[in-house]
Amino acid sequence: MHGGPEAADDDGYRARRAAYVDAGYAVVHVNYRGSSGYGSAWRDALTGRPGLTELEDVAAVQDALVAEGVVDPARCLLSGGSWGGFLTLLGLGTQPDRWAAGIAEVPVADYLAAYEDEMEGLRAYDRALFGGSPADVPEVYRRSSPLTYVDDVAAPVLVVAGANDPRCPIRQIDNYLAALVERGKAHEVYRFDAGHGSLVIEETIRQVETALDFALRHVAP
Numbered sequence: 001m002h003g004g005p006e007a008a009d010d011d012g013y014r015a016r017r018a019a020y021v022d023a024g025y026a027v028v029h030v031n032y033r034g035s036s037g038y039g040s041a042w043r044d045a046l047t048g049r050p051g052l053t054e055l056e057d058v059a060a061v062q063d064a065l066v067a068e069g070v071v072d073p074a075r076c077l078l079s080g081g082s083w084g085g086f087l088t089l090l091g092l093g094t095q096p097d098r099w100a101a102g103i104a105e106v107p108v109a110d111y112l113a114a115y116e117d118e119m120e121g122l123r124a125y126d127r128a129l130f131g132g133s134p135a136d137v138p139e140v141y142r143r144s145s146p147l148t149y150v151d152d153v154a155a156p157v158l159v160v161a162g163a164n165d166p167r168c169p170i171r172q173i174d175n176y177l178a179a180l181v182e183r184g185k186a187h188e189v190y191r192f193d194a195g196h197g198s199l200v201i202e203e204t205i206r207q208v209e210t211a212l213d214f215a216l217r218h219v220a221p
Contacts, residue, residue, distance in 0.1 A: 003082030005034035005054065006043055019208050024221030026071055032057035032087075048131050051090045051144040058087070059095060074100065077219045079211070081105035082168065082196065085160075086146065089176065092157055093149025101218040103211050105160040106168050106196050109176030111145035112138075117169035150179045156186035158214040160207055167196040188214060 002009050009029035020027045031037070032054035033045040046053050058078075065071045078088045078099045085107025092102045108114045112134050115126055127133050134141045142148050157180070161173045180187045190210045198204055215221075 001030060001032070001054075001058065001078070001080030001084035001087045002035070003080070003084050004036075005032075005046060005050070005083040006036045007083075008035040008037045016208055019212060020215070023212055023216065025077075025215070028061065028065065028071070030054075030058050030061045047129060048140065049144070050129050051087060052094065054087055055091050055095060058091065059098065062098060073098070075219050077101045077103065077215055079103040079105075079215075080107075081160075082107070085168070089146035089157070089159075090144070090149070092153045092155055093146055094152070096152050096154040099155045101155050101215065102157040103160070103214060104157060105207070105211070106162055106165055107159065107173065108146070108168050109159070110147040110172035111141045112147075113172035113175050114169060115141070117171055119166050122167060147176050147179060150176065150185070151183065153180070153185050156188070156214075156218050158188045158190065158211060160190045160192070160211070162195045162197065163191055163193050165196045 008031050017027050033042055034054055036043055062071070062073070062076060066073045076099055078091050079102065080088045082105070085104035086109070088102045088104040089107050089109050092099055115123060115134050123133070130140045130144070131137050159173060159177060161170055163170055177187070177189060190207065192198060192203055192207065194200070194203065198207070
């Protein structure tokens with residue numbers, strides 16, 4: 001799942017996408033509500049209910065592809081980076097029966113802590129998206145925070161985290177990981193010494209290798 005959330009996926013070549021296809025997976029991209037390219041009403045549909053709205057669209061796409069025989073509902077893996085990583089963790093907690101595993105890269109995992117630590121520009125964005133700050137609408141943030149649903153996570157999850165990430169800060173990811181440990185949830189962690197992703201090709205290759213290894217061990221293509 002793409003990030004943003006206002007980004008959008010197209011049918012162009014992507015090396016990471018190709019790596020999963022080469023490994024034998026059917027790869028599906030969803031331009032959920034919030035994505036650009038479908039008009040302002042579609043883009044702005046997340047306001048007041050971020051995360052949960054997009055996952056309704058992801059579930060609808062999954063149901064359609066299961067009905068068409070394209071995917072096996074018992075072998076669906078949820079994956080994404082940044083906002084897509086946030087949706088991955090939120091999906092594992094709110095839709096546990098749908099997903100056999102998850103790969104969340106540089107995600108928002110604990111939205112209340114993320115707001116405290118993120119850049120002011122992102123705080124302003126969150127206030128517009130959520131309808132205020134956590135002090136104003138705390139329940140809206142809790143409702144959309146993956147940490148809220150950690151008890152319900154059933155599938156193994158790989159979390160990829162940047163130690164110096166200003167957009168999805170490490171403390172809030174560590175809070176989520178600690179909750180997984182406390183509850184004995186199956187998970188793996190890959191940490192790298194950079195920020196919101198890496199511009200170093202060798203590091204990117206290591207991350208793709210790590211993600212594919214995790215996928216192949218938990219969800220057969």
